[in-house]
Amino acid sequence: MTINYIRGKHPDIFIIADAKRGDIGNTSKMYAKAFLGEMNFDAITVNPYMGADSVTPFLSFENKWVILLALTSNSGASDFQFIKDNETDQKLFELVLRKSQAWGNRENMMYVVGATKAEMLVEIRKIVPEHFLLVPGVGSQGGSLEEVAKHGINKQCGLLVNSSRNIIYADATNIFAKVAGEKALEMQKEMEYLLQKYKVI
């Protein structure tokens, strides 16, 4: 299995199941067992729509992480994630960030916040200053790594920036592996530069 291969060759790599699960408590418990137990992923992305009991079963595994969707990077994010709650004057994704902090902690929960509008990270950092943020949307979806770092970095770095299609679809010929490797290295270099610039390393 892919995970065993990675664990064997590169034991330090953090492996995320971007599975976007979330179901009634009973079923979430089974998903959690499958992904974080049996398959031994380090983390799983979880959809908040069904609320606390759909998320908390994923939080009961030691040294494992829930990465909760708050603000996604796709076009449909604007359909519901920005609706503003009458009572609290908060947007839905902001309520997800606030409310869910009572379900887990900084050591077992991160948040997906899309990078397509990096300046929104300023407001998001006010709600979750310390949590790690998983930032998709850099590359194919249009976000800029420089902007994400500028607005989202904290003292521990606090950012996991994801670039998938930009790397895995970089080339479709028989030198695919080489081109994908170069793309990944290019991004890693830029990250290293930004970490130095913002004095995280």
Add this chain to the structure above:
Amino acid sequence: MTINYIRGKHPDIFIIADAKRGDIGNTSKMYAKAFLGEMNFDAITVNPYMGADSVTPFLSFENKWVILLALTSNSGASDFQFIKDNETDQKLFELVLRKSQAWGNRENMMYVVGATKAEMLVEIRKIVPEHFLLVPGVGSQGGSLEEVAKHGINKQCGLLVNSSRNIIYADATNIFAKVAGEKALEMQKEMEYLLQKYKVI
């Protein structure tokens, strides 16, 4: 595979993947292909949090259905599904019901609306008078079939009532299959009675 077995023995049975998927368009397309194409399910439950482009790829298969989560039957439903939008004065699950009607139609989309408070079906039927509703929460989760029928039935019936744990966990001894069969039959009889009562058959 289970599906092939059911298709072979009971070709008329409607098979739902209660998978609660939903991802960026590109990924939803792959999930749709897997569940509605390769695995040949009749329908799949989909989570609306990520909006239009996460749902529409599931709607492009002929004679297949999306069953979109609107109001779920679990306790966490109250965390976000009831927040009231400033602008439209609609609750989140109501906005899901309204907005998504532009993505599909009555022939390829149904909605999950939990049965734990059956009287809410009155309001829901005002928004979606014609669509089929998949109603979980009868049985283990506390909803009543009689109440669901009273408030949710329409001229075409318009209800798919789901009872899972009440049947599959009915017995854990070696007469499991018999007891589960009896439970299912009991529910089917009650449904038949209600369909006659409300003059659907």
